Ligand SMILES: Nc1ncnc2c1ncn2[C@@H]1O[C@H](COP(=O)(O)OP(=O)(O)O)[C@@H](O)[C@H]1O
């Protein structure tokens with residue numbers, strides 16, 4: 001359902017500090033699959049997720065969602081696609097302080113104009129599912145790490161997205177909470193997640209997830225970084241590691 005064709009992303013193009021974060025990526029992500037990108041810090045995981053989730057545009061290449069070419073869509077259409085297709089769990093959760101758990105969960109739904117009563121009921125059902133009902137009216141700044149993480153997950157699911165995009169969803173959690181969160185990620189749509197290599201339990205443990213590793217391609221040296229040996233997600237390597245398995249639920 002999501003296809004990346006020869007996608008590259010460069011930051012600060014043409015300047016001395018140019019950074020080639022992604023090089024010639026070809027990927028096909030199917031509905032119902034779980035895909036995990038693993039690689040060291042700086043290898044391009046977050047960049048790849050922002051492109052897949054239409055939060056940013058590639059420098060070159062094409063992104064196709066359900067047969068529709070997204071690369072040329074005007075910004076307002078891209079925003080629409082993003083709202084209807086993706087739910088996001090950001091690495092730092094990005095919860096809005098001063099608002100309650102319930103309000104945070106409902107927030108991404110406001111632009112869609114759903115009736116308030118149905119929206120509240122949907123949000124409360126998610127809180128129940130994630131064991132957060134007792135915290136519904138608590139301000140998010142008082143939550144524990146695991147509660148904040150589950151609130152972020154509930155918020156990501158409020159618009160019933162086809163695809164859940166999670167950036168290092170367990171990076172800030174201890175191993176017990178990580179297992180709990182990974183269990184919650186068993187999700188009927190598609191899941192795309194990033195994980196730093198070797199730092200946390202792989203999603204493969206909990207589900208039939210495909211793993212795509214950053215490979216140290218020849219292009220890594222082009223990145224003009226002092227640590228030029230840093231791996232980068234790049235074309236041929238990504239292609240040969242690519243595999244999406246159906247989730248057995
Ligand atoms: N907005 C940006 N401007 C300049 N460089 C960036 C920007 N975002 C990311 N980068 C660079 O792109 C590379 C990949 O970053 P990122 O995707 O965040 O890696 P990861 O998530 O795997 O740690 C890094 O070298 C980072 O410094």
Ligand SMILES: [Mg+2]
Pocket residue numbers: 045046047167194
């Ligand atoms: Mg990252």
